[in-house]
Amino acid sequence: MTVSSIRLPHLPSLPARLLMALVLLLSAFPLLAQDWAYRVRPGDTLWDLGARYLKPSIPWEQLQSHNRVADPYRLPPGSQLRFPVAWLAVQPAPARVLALRGLVQVGDAAHAGLRDVIEGDLLQIGQHLVTGADASVTIAFADDSRLQLRENSRLRLDQLSRYGHTGMVDTRVRLEQGRTSNRVTPAKGPASRYIIDAPTATSSVRGTVFRVSAGGDGRSAATEVIQGKVQVGNPGGQRLVTRGQATRSASLDTRPGALEALLPAPQLDPAQPRLDPLPAQLAWTAVGTADHYRVEVVRGDQPDVLLFAQDTPATTLTLPDLPAGRLRVLVRAVSAEGVEGFDAEHDFLVRDQPLPPLTVRPVNHETVNSARPRFQWSRVDGAAASVLQIARDARFLDPVLEQPSTTAHARAAADLVPGEYFWRVASRDGNGHRGRFGQPVALTISDTPVDPALQPPQAAKGQLTLRWQAGENGQRYRVQIDRKGDFARPLLDREVDQPEVSLKRPWRGTLHVRVQYIDEDGYAGPFSPAQQVAMPCRACYGAGGGVLLLWLLL
Numbered sequence: 001m002t003v004s005s006i007r008l009p010h011l012p013s014l015p016a017r018l019l020m021a022l023v024l025l026l027s028a029f030p031l032l033a034q035d036w037a038y039r040v041r042p043g044d045t046l047w048d049l050g051a052r053y054l055k056p057s058i059p060w061e062q063l064q065s066h067n068r069v070a071d072p073y074r075l076p077p078g079s080q081l082r083f084p085v086a087w088l089a090v091q092p093a094p095a096r097v098l099a100l101r102g103l104v105q106v107g108d109a110a111h112a113g114l115r116d117v118i119e120g121d122l123l124q125i126g127q128h129l130v131t132g133a134d135a136s137v138t139i140a141f142a143d144d145s146r147l148q149l150r151e152n153s154r155l156r157l158d159q160l161s162r163y164g165h166t167g168m169v170d171t172r173v174r175l176e177q178g179r180t181s182n183r184v185t186p187a188k189g190p191a192s193r194y195i196i197d198a199p200t201a202t203s204s205v206r207g208t209v210f211r212v213s214a215g216g217d218g219r220s221a222a223t224e225v226i227q228g229k230v231q232v233g234n235p236g237g238q239r240l241v242t243r244g245q246a247t248r249s250a251s252l253d254t255r256p257g258a259l260e261a262l263l264p265a266p267q268l269d270p271a272q273p274r275l276d277p278l279p280a281q282l283a284w285t286a287v288g289t290a291d292h293y294r295v296e297v298v299r300g301d302q303p304d305v306l307l308f309a310q311d312t313p314a315t316t317l318t319l320p321d322l323p324a325g326r327l328r329v330l331v332r333a334v335s336a337e338g339v340e341g342f343d344a345e346h347d348f349l350v351r352d353q354p355l356p357p358l359t360v361r362p363v364n365h366e367t368v369n370s371a372r373p374r375f376q377w378s379r380v381d382g383a384a385a386s387v388l389q390i391a392r393d394a395r396f397l398d399p400v401l402e403q404p405s406t407t408a409h410a411r412a413a414a415d416l417v418p419g420e421y422f423w424r425v426a427s428r429d430g431n432g433h434r435g436r437f438g439q440p441v442a443l444t445i446s447d448t449p450v451d452p453a454l455q456p457p458q459a460a461k462g463q464l465t466l467r468w469q470a471g472e473n474g475q476r477y478r479v480q481i482d483r484k485g486d487f488a489r490p491l492l493d494r495e496v497d498q499p500e501v502s503l504k505r506p507w508r509g510t511l512h513v514r515v516q517y518i519d520e521d522g523y524a525g526p527f528s529p530a531q532q533v534a535m536p537c538r539a540c541y542g543a544g545g546g547v548l549l550l551w552l553l554l
Contacts (some may be wrong), residue, residue, distance in 0.1 A: 001361065002243040002385055002496060005008070005073050005404050007475040008108040010325045011418065012113070015060075015435065020036060020503070022136075023417050023466070024260060025099070027358075029465050030393075032193070034084075034085055034190035035082035035083060035084055035085065035190070036082070036083045036084075036088065036163070036166055036168065036189045036190060036191065037080050037081070037082055037189075038053070038080065038081045038082075038083060038084055038166075039075055039078060039079070039080055039081075039272055040076065040078060040079045040080070040081060042077045044075050045072070045073070045075065046060045046062045046063055046064050046069065046478065047072075049063070049081065050063050052086055052164065053083055053089060053164050053165065054083070054087050054088065054089060054364065055087060055088065055089045055090075055164060057091075057328065058087045060072075061434045062087070063081070063083065063087075064450055065174060066082060067081050067082055068083065069081075071187050072151045078270075078329065083166075085163070085189075085190060085191045088163040088164055088166060088168075088191070089163065089164040090161050090162070090163055090164070090170075091161065091162055091164065092124070092125060092160060093141070093142035093160050093162040093169060093171075094122040094123055094124055094142075094159060094160060094359075094457055095122070095123040095139045095141050095142075095147075095157065095159055095171075095188035095249045096120065096121070096123070096137060096139065096140050096159045096289050097117055097118070097119055097120060097121040097122075097137060097139055097162055098119070098140045098146070098303040098304070098305065098494065099119060099125065099137070099138045099140075099302075099306075099307055099398055100117055100118075100135070100136065100137040100138070100303075101129070101135055101137075101306055101307065101308075101454070102132050102133075102135025102151075103116070103131075103132040103135050103136050104117040104129065104130070104131050104132070104136075105117060105129070105130045105151075106121070106123065106127055106128065106130075106135040107127065107128055107130070108124070108126050108128070109126060111237045114130060115318075115368075117129070117137060117545065123139060123157055123160075123227055124157070124160070124161060125156065125158070125160050125161075126156075126158075127156075128155060128156040128157065128176075129149055129153075129154070129155045129157075129366075130153075130154050131149055131150065131152065131153045131154075131178070132151065132152070132266075132385075133151055134151055134348075134374075134458055134526060135151055135338055136148060136149060136150050136151060136304050136306045137149050138306065139196075139410070141160065141169060141171045142160070142162045142169045142171075143162075143167065143169040143171075143185045143192070144306040145169070145171065145182070145183065145184045145185045145186050145194055146182070146183045146303075147173065147180055147181075147182050148180060148181040148182075148304050148306055149178065149179075149180055150155070150178055150179040150180065150306075150309070151178070151309065152178050153175070153178020153179060153214075154175075154176040154179070155173055155174065155175055155176070155177060155180065156173065156174040156176060156308075157173055158172045158173060158174050158197070159171060159172035159173075159195075159298075162335060163189070164484055166189055166191075167188035167189065167506065168187070168188055168190075168191045168192045169190075169193075169194075170191065170193050171193065171194045171195070171306065172194075172195040172196075172197070173195070173196055173197070174197040175196055175197065175198050175200075175212055175213075175215060175348060176199070176366070177214050177539050178213070178214055179211065179212065179213045179214070179218065180196065180211065180212050180257065181210075181211045181304070182194070182196070182205075182208075182209065182210050182211065182212070183209050183303075183304055184205050184206075184207050184208055184209070184210075184228075185207060186206065187206035187207050187209030187267045187373050190225045192206060192441065193206070193417060193502045194206070196212050196221075198212055198213070198214050198215070198221040198249070199214055199215060199221060199252075200215065200220065200221045200234060200249040200251050200252050201221055201223070201233065201234045201247075201249035201256050202232070202233055202344035203223045203230050203231070203232050203237070204230070204231050204233075205228065205229070205230045205231070207228060208225065208227050208228025208229060208230060209225075209226040209227040210223060210224060210225045210226060210227075210228070210230050210241075211223070211224040211226070212224075213339060214336060214491060215248075219337060219338045220248035220249055220250045220257070220337070221248065222246055222247070222249075222337070222338065222339050223241055223246060223247055223249075223256075224244055224245075224246040224262060224339060224340055224341075225241045225242060225244070225245055225246070226243065226262075226342070226343075227243055228242075229241065229242045229243070230251070232247050233256065233515070234249060234251065234253075234255070235252055235253065235535060236253050236254045236255040236256075236534065237255030237256065238255070238256070239255070239256040239257075239259065240360055243263065244261060244262050244342070245259045245260065245261060246260050246261075246262055246339050247259055248260075248337065248339065249258070253274065261337070262340075262341040262368045263287055263289065263290060263333040263334075263335060263339070263341030263342070264287060264330070264333070264341060264342055265286070265331070265332065265333075265341065265342040265343055265344040265345075266284040266285055266286070266287050266290075266315075266332070266333055266344045267284060267285040267344065268282075268283070268284045268286060268331065268332050268346055269283040269343050274348065275319060275329065275346070275348040275350075276319045276348055276349055276350050276351060277350070277351075277426070277433075277434045277436070278319055278320065278322055278350060278436075279318050279319060279320050279321060279396055279397065279399075280308055280318070280319055281316055281317070281318050281499040282295065282316065282317050282319055282329060282331070283315060283316045284316075284331050284344060285315065285340070286315050288335035288351065289335065290333035290334060290335065290341075291311060291313075291332075292334050293311070293312055293313075293314075293315070293332065293333055293334060294310075294311050294331070294334055294340060295308075295309070295310050295311075295312065295317050295319075295329065295330070295331050296308065296309045296329070296330040297309075297322055297327055297328070297329050297330070297419075297505070298327070298330065298452045299320065299325065299326050299327060299328070300325070300326035300327055300328045300347055303328060307322055307323065307327065308320065309358070311334070313440070318398070319395050320377040320395040320396065320397055321395070321396065321436065321437055322350055323348075323350070324350045324351060324352035324436060325350060326347065326348075326349050327347070327348055327349070327350055328345055328346070328347050329345070329346050329348065330344070330345055331343065331344045332344070332345040350436070351435065351436075352435065352436050353429070353435055354380055354382055354383045354427040354428070354429050354433075354435040355380055355383075355402070355434060355435060355436075356380070356424075356426050356427055356436055356437055356438030356440070356528075357377040357378045357379065357380050357383070357386060357408065357425050357426075357427060358377060358378040359375075359376075359377050359423075359424070359425060359438060359439075360376040361374075361375070361376045361380060362376050362423075362441070362443050363441070364373070364441050364442050365442045365443075365444070366443060367444040367446050367447060367472055368443060368444065368445055368446065369446050369447075369524075369525065369526075370444065370445070370523075370525050371415040371416055371417075371418075371447075372411055372412040372413075372415055373410075373411070373412055373416070373418065373443070373445070374409065374410070374411045374412075374521060374523070375388055375409060375411070375412070375423060375425075375523070376408065376409040377408055377409070377425045378408060379408045380427045382427075382429060383427035383428065383429060383435075384406075384408075384428060384429055384430045385404055385405065385406050385427075385428040386404070386405045386406075386407075386408065386425050386426065386427055387402065387403070387405075387426045387427075387428060387429065387434055387437075388401070388402070388403050388404075388405060388410050388423065388424075388425055389401070389402045389423065389424050389425070389426075390402075390416070390420070390421055390422070390423045391421065391423075391440075392419070392420070392421060392423050392444075393422065394422050394440045395441070396424070396437070396452060398423070399468075400414060400415075400421075401414060403405065404428070405521070411519075411521060411523055415443045417445070418445050418446055418447040418486060419444070419445055420442070420443075420444055421442075421443045421445060422437050422440040422441060422443065423441050423443055424437045424439065424440045424441065425438055425441070426481060427439065428436070437521045449525075449526045449527065449528050449529055450514040452469055452499075453527045454504070455467045455468065458506055459505050462504060462505050463502050463503070463504065463505055464501060464503055464504070464505040464506065465483075465500060465501070465502045465503065466479070466495045466501050466502075466533075467514060468499050468500070468515055469499065470499045472501070472519075473519045473522065474519070475517050475518060475519055476495055476496065476497055476518040477495065477496050477497075477498075477515055477516065477517060477518065477519075478493070478494070478495045478515070478516040479492070479493075479494055479501045479513070479514070479515050479516075479519060480492065480493050480495075480513070480514050480515075480516075480527070481511055481512070482511070482512045482513075482530075483509060483510070483511065483512070484512070485512040485530060487512070487530075487540055488516070489502075491506075491511070495518070505513075505533055508535050509530065509535055510532050510534050510535065511533040511535065512530045512531070512532055513527065513528055513530065513531050513532075513533060514528050515527065515528045516528070539540055
């Protein structure tokens with residue numbers, strides 16, 4: 001499924017959305033009627049403070065009157081000045097793309113279509129973000145609040161503003177599809193707001209950690225609170241949701257549902273092996289009422305940056321190779337209604353030493369006509385050994401082979417059935433610690449035997465000479481010549497160092513020829529398909545002359 005083809009759920013009708021917007025607007029009036037308090041510092045003057053915080057249309061004299069300041073030249077340090085929120089200057093405050101995973105795109109009303117998002121992009125009011133099936137994006141707002149938009153989601157940025165230099169920020173987004181995780185910076189004044197509109201309810205906070213889903217596919221929208229409290233409402237009513245609680249909203253006309261407890265965090269297996277090096281298996285105990293589980297890996301120092309995510313009905317999961325650094329794995333139970341619970345957490349370190357070798361051969365997307373191909377890579381200073389991995393998938397979640405090597409090359413230890421593979425190599429230091437694997441290299445195993453590209457045979461002075469295409473450096477050749485074609489009792493069966501062989505010239509009949517390539521380590525590939533040499537009658541040869549024989553390819 002492409003990002004542009006993500007199906008959107010049914011959105012509320014225009015009258016319903018206008019009603020919800022009116023409810024939100026009315027709820028904002030008390031905030032706008034409040035004052036923002038400023039503590040006077042040495043050297044402050046009313047005209048300087050007016051220029052810094054007020055709208056250009058509001059003169060500083062109004063600030064003097066509002067605060068009943070008798071002498072505008074003398075503001076006692078430590079005293080408070082009150083600024084009506086409606087008087088404060090408001091500027092746009094773009095959101096910044098902090099990190100992304102997979103295909104994430106952005107669009108706006110001014111330009112048709114979507115463009116790919118890159119890290120560091122600044123997002124403006126009116127734009128919308130769309131994530132693919134295995135993608136996520138984390139954005140940071142002006143007050144450093146963080147929003148993580150998960151896979152198959154769509155988010156619209158409705159309001160991104162800040163009140164001058166006050167530290168107060170007005171952030172409003174609309175979750176049209178999918179899920180978000182949010183970490184909101186505590187409010188710095190009465191006008192600070194962080195609001196998420198979902199199709200059936202609005203969640204507003206002033207500093208907390210919570211998740212919101214837009215619902216769809218038969219499930220209600222949900223708000224789940226991990227820290228703090230969230231006000232969830234719609235035209236049907238309000239719910240105050242506190243830590244460890246969730247509420248689900250089925251429609252705009254119905255008050256958000258009764259509070260329900262979040263599922264407890266699963267218990268990670270106490271015998272859990274180290275998660276370094278990766279891939280490694282993670283295990284946890286089942287939560288009785290869980291429908292399935294969600295496993296995420298985030299950065300230890302930036303838990304809003306998602307590196308890996310997968311849902312599973314099982315209580316085990318193999319974590320793939322991930323970037324080096326201090327990471328944190330999160331496991332949470334999910335109910336049948338789609339409500340996610342508390343996280344089990346485990347921090348671990350992925351080291352990047354010793355460095356992985358550079359791959360030499362087979363090269364990327366090469367086709368190899370051998371069930372047990374030979375792999376070669378560079379030597380790494382300080383590495384005592386290497387580890388070769390071969391898998392069917394580029395993430396190596398289920399390797400088909402993993403084998404050590406004390407040299408910079410190795411042959412697959414077992415036959416590989418024909419098909420598509422990936423291979424990669426890691427280094428191991430003298431203490432046995434394995435570093436990260438290098439980039440995967442695509443490989444195709446073919447069961448089609450190598451065509452030796454035989455040249456026309458030559459006959460001269462009673463000798464028949466056959467030549468074929470040379471192999472790689474160090475390879476030897478086994479050539480068989482047979483009259484019947486079953487090679488049960490070959491006329492010739494010989495190993496040679498050069499891609500040619502000579503024998504006493506037969507005078508009649510048909511010869512069958514096949515060649516086998518033998519690598520320098522003794523591994524012999526399959527014989528080539530047999531080819532035929534039709535020998536003309538003896539009278540056809542000139543007296544003692546060398547002639548070219550008829551060479552027929554099967």
